[in-house]
Amino acid sequence: MISSWVPVIVMLGIFVNGARSENVTRPCATLQTSSSVVPIxxxxxxxxxxxxxxxxxxxxxxxxxxxxxxRLVPSSPVANTSGRVSEAVIPSFNHSxxxxxxxxxxxxxxxxxxVEIRAGYPPEAPQNLSxxxxxTTPKRLTCSWxxxxxxxxxxxxxxxxxQIRYSKKNYTYQMPPGxxxxxxxxxxxxxxxxxxxxxxxxNDLGEATSSPITLEPISAAKFDPPEIVKIEVPRKYGCLTLRWCLSRxxxxxxxxxxxxxxRLKTADSNExxxxxVNNIKPSRPVDQCRLLHWTRYFAQIRVRFQQSPWSEWSSSQSGVTLESAPTxxxxxxxxxxxxxxxKQLNIHLFWKxxxxxxxxxxSVSYMVxxxxxxxxxxxSTRENNCTFQLPxxxxxxxxxAVNSxxxxxPTEVxxxxxxDREAVSHLKAVPRDNSSFLVEWEGAVTPDLVDYVAEWRPLLETGLSxxxxDTAEKNRSSLVLTGSFEPDKPYGISVYPRFKDGIGLPQxxxxxxxxxxxxxVPEMKIKKTWKSQVELTWGEIPLAERNGIIQSYKIFYWNEKGPINIVNVDPAERKVVLQNLKPLSRYEVFMMVSTMSLIAIFMILTGIGVTLSLLVIFVFLKCLSKHKRLKRRLWPSVPDPANSSIKRWTSESTQDIRSLNVGQQEPNLVYLSHLSFLDLPMKLSKEEDLWSNNAEDTSDLGESICGSPFIPGYSGSNSDSVPYATVIFSGPCSSPSPKKPHVYLRSESTQPLLEREESFSPKCYQNMVTDEVSREQCFFGPSHNCGPGEETGPDILWDDFPFLRALAMNDIQND
Structure with missing residues (x-):
């Protein structure tokens, strides 16, 4: 900031303090320096x-x-000047x-x-002039330094x-600052x-000149990329001919x-x-020889004139050298x-x-x-392996190797x-990168050892192909295997020692x-149980599902109140015995399977009970699956006619039913609500007497058979009860046994009258046995399956009708 206002102060001081004459204003003082521009x-x-x-x-x-x-600078007055002359010395001026x-x-x-003093350095000679x-348009010669x-x-x-040497013309060009x-x-x-x-x-402190360069402007030109017109294949093995030209x-x-x-490269290479090629005209083709036979090459060229800069590379063109015999x-x-x-040798031969x-x-084939x-x-094959037999x-x-x-x-094999010789031990194989394995081993070097052979194959694939x-020299103990390896897939790697007289045992x-x-994960199963122990087993994980080398099985188990227990299982065992379990307790079990990547997955086995608890759970589940059958065993299927919605049977309906002729026409289906007899045999069995005597216990279904509400003098214990079936006979109670079949009419009650409701097309059921009546009768009218020729055991069918069972009569009772 001082540098901006000091000149103003100086000029102001000169104007105020200067002495004025008639024509000129003289300054109050003068200041002289050794130089206003000095080296720093x-x-x-x-x-x-x-x-x-x-x-x-x-x-x-x-x-x-x-x-x-x-900053104050020391000074000293000059002698005999009354102090009007002063001198200052700055020993080192370090400001620009x-x-x-x-x-x-x-x-x-x-x-x-x-006065202003400037300092700096003299210029250096310009460097790297080119x-x-x-x-191209516009044509210019550009120089830089x-x-x-x-x-x-x-x-x-x-x-x-x-300076143009032959024309003696000189040109100078002034550059703007910077x-x-x-x-x-x-x-x-x-x-x-x-x-x-x-x-x-x-500059103010001096000058400097660069080193001169001498050139022809054409030799300093960078040409456009040339063009490869085509690549020809001459009648010479391992040669290609390139025809090229400059850009237009x-x-x-x-x-x-x-x-x-x-520059050349093969199709399968990146190098x-x-x-x-020097001193050649664009009209002349270029031959490139000593190339691989029957190999596709890609070619590019670039060009320059004498020592001019190289042009950019041309676009690629390709050509294939001539085919020749394998070497x-x-x-x-x-x-x-x-x-x-x-009695022969089975030989599997591989080569590469x-x-x-x-x-x-x-196209090449191989012959053994x-x-x-x-x-x-x-x-003879096109593969890299062959199987054959020899004496x-x-x-x-x-x-x-053979081609066209x-x-x-021939290679001697x-x-x-x-x-049975061992020369390889401590074999290990680890991934080297994403496409190779590093295989290391310890070998015993013997005089007759030739080399080592490393063999590998994918374990999920079969076949020799x-x-x-790969091979390694006998003094080596490691080898890098490269190939198209897939992640998460298993590979079997073996190293064989090869001796002069045979092949040793591999690792x-x-x-x-x-x-x-x-x-x-494998499925866990309970193999055996004791009072406080359970043995669990599981199968081996299929090789295709392992995705790595199994390192351990870890079992976690606990009951509802206890802590979590952990058991480590060796991968070769695949079984474990859980000990110190509480009897009559339920345990949950998890399995964790670990590979080298330390990633694990889980499998749960729940409901492991010890001794009685396991049996109780099993019986409970079994009962749930068979609840209908269990219900029939524990509780009889007793219908509830009192809750039926069927209307009471009128006497008019009864008279209509009495007049039915079952043998001639199908009876009218009357919805019944009482179990009653319209006709009775002369004698009753003991079972019928007992049933009729316990009328109060059977809620009017067990009323006296002859005391039906449709018989004069009926006095039931429950006049409002709802019977559920009527058996119709062809004659009165005192008449002999009828000659025509009886008919059972069943109610359409919504209550479960029998063990299960009948379908809309009812089946045949067995009637009472008489001399002149067929053994089968049908509810709800005749059935096509009913006939005198078919017989069914009466005991089986009557079991389905518990309340009609009391009506069953045999031949002796009919007498």
């Missing part, structure tokens, strides 16, 4: 001279003071800019002179200088004319020799290989067993491409033969039998790439 950190010397006619110093001693900004003032002491001090030509790392704190001006680039117009340069270009920086904007450069770079050998793995029936093997064809020349073929004396087979052009050199293998582990909770 350098000393500064200043002198202040107060004039004789300064009004502030007339008739008195003059005392001056110096200030740099708002500041005001130095000279004042006459007073209250307040009066500023009589001042130029690039733009060949770096001003330097150090700030000068002073105004620095940059100028771009060009700008470090410039585009030279097309008229000031020639594309194929050599130029010298440099940059100069200037740079087609006028087609006769110039260019430098290009070709590019770059091949430079290299195959890695193999064999499993041998003996067939006791055929080695690092040196090349199929050189899209007993002889090196390809004779004695035992197997026991066979020692080796030969594996050959030829076949590879020795037939090695399995031996799912088996994969095998099951592994998961990623584990989760099992998809199910």
């Amino acid at each position: 950190g350098s000393p500064v010397t200043a002198t202040c001279v107060i004039s004789e006619d300064c009004p502030l110093a007339v008739g008195q001693a003059v005392h001056t003071e110096w200030r740099l900004g708002d 800019r500041a005001f130095l003032t000279c004042s006459i002491q007073g209250s307040p001090p009066q500023v009589v002179a001042g 130029c690039q030509t733009n060949l 770096d001003a330097g790392q150090r700030e000068t704190h002073l105004l620095t001006k940059y100028t771009l200088h060009t 700008v470090c680039s410039f585009s030279i117009p097309r008229l000031d340069f020639g594309l194929f004319s050599e130029m010298i270009i440099y940059v100069r920086a200037v 904007h740079q087609a006028w450069m087609s006769n110039q020799r260019m430098n290009i770079e070709v 590019w290989s770059e091949i430079p 290299g050998h195959l890695d193999s793995w064999m499993k041998v067993s003996q067939d006791d029936v055929t 491409a080695s690092k040196q093997f090349r199929a050189n064809s899209q 033969s007993a002889l090196k020349e390809g004779k004695g073929k035992v197997c 026991r004396r066979a020692k080796k087979v030969y594996l050959t 052009v030829g076949k590879s050199s 020795r037939i090695l039998h399995h031996k 799912h088996i994969r293998f 095998t582990v099951n592994a998961y790439l990623r584990q989760k909770a099992p998809s199910m």
Whole structure:
């Protein structure tokens, strides 16, 4: 803030304190410095001279003071000047800019002179000067540079200088402050004319010039991406021919020799290989050889002129090299067993491409033969495995890859039998990443050990085609298995030691790439119970549902009042005995199944009772499911005719019923409300006498049979009672037994008169046995099923009619 008002004070002091003459106003003091612009950190010397006619110093001693900004600066008067000349020295000026003032002491001090001092650094030489030509519209040569790392704190001006060597033309371009680039117009340069270009920086403390560069503008041009016209396949194995051209904007450069770079990659790879090709015209094709046979390659190119910047890469084009015979050998793995029936060897042979093997064809098959020349073929397949039989004396087979052009050199495979030798221990397999396993083991190195074979397969799949293998040198104890592994699926991994004379015993582990909770839990069952113990068992979780390696079963159980008890069960046991249980108590049981991922799921078994409680619950549930049958056993099904809604039977209705002829026509169905006899036999059985004598106990259903309300002199104990059936005979009580069948008429009461209500199409029921009456009669009229030819035991049918049972008569009673 001081720097803004100090000049005002100085000018005001000069105006007030200056002496006025006729034509000019003289200042009160003058101030001189060694330099107004100095390098930062350098000393500064200043002198202040107060004039004789300064009004502030007339008739008195003059005392001056110096200030740099708002800081007091030491000073000293010059001898023999009466104090009117003062000198100040600043040993190190460390400000980029500041005001130095000279004042006459007073209250307040009066500023009589001042000056601004600036400090900074001289410019550095511009660095990294580069130029690039733009060949598209507008055509320009753009140059740029770096001003330097150090700030000068002073105004620095940059100028771009060009010299065209052959035309002797020079051009200078002034840059605006802070700008470090410039585009030279097309008229000031020639594309194929050599130029010298440099940059100069200037400020108050000095100047600096960059290192000059010499170039042809065309050699500084960045071309557009070229174009691959097509890729041809020459009649040479492992070669491709690329035909290319410049973009249409740079087609006028087609006769110039260019430098290009070709990059290639196979279809199944992400890595590019770059091949430079120098000094070639765009009209000339480019051959790329030493490529893999029968392999699809993708190609891109970029271009530049001499040492110009590279263009961007062109778009990709692809081509396939010629097919040739397979080359290299195959890695193999064999499993041998003996067939006791055929006395031959069962051989399962697996193979895969080695690092040196090349199929050189899209379609390749494999042949296994007993002889090196390809004779004695035992197997031919397009798969990577084969099963065949050989005599026991066979020692080796030969594996050959075949395509349409030829076949590879045979790979010798020795037939090695399995031996009871251990050389692998402490095998473990852990996930390495999302697509591979790290397999580690401890091996016993022996002189005849050749290598190790790691075999793996998905345990949920069957068939030889799912088996994969890899090999490791004998001095190694780990191997990374890569492949299309699926998470949450089990894999069996085995490591075999392979000796010169056989295959040793393997170590095998099951592994998961990623584990989760099992998809199910086994069902717990009660196997045995004691007074205070219960044994629970469960089955094994299916392999497809485990989703990991089972680590433990944990059983939680408790009763209604007790604490929660926990029992850990070994995964191999699958049974547990819960001890110290309270008799006659109900327990709830949970199961937790854990895998390596520490995720668990639960299964509950409720209602585990000990001894008597379990039996009581079972009997109670059984009774609920059979409640109808139980009701008949405990309580007889007694109808309640008193609550029937059927109207009383009139005497007119009775007379109509008496006149019914059952043999000729179907009786009219009369709704009955009394059990009464319209006709009686001469003799009564003891059962009938007892029933008729207990009229009060049976609520008028047991009234005297001859004392019916429809017989003169009837005097029932309950005149308002509601009978529920009437048995109609064909003659009076004193007449002999009728010759025509009797008819039972049943009430349509809403009360449960019998054990169950009859359906709308009633069945036949058995009547009393007489000499001339058929054994079956029907309620509610005749039935098609009624006939004299069918007989049903009377005891069975009469059991369904408890109150009509008293009417049953046999042949002896009829007599």
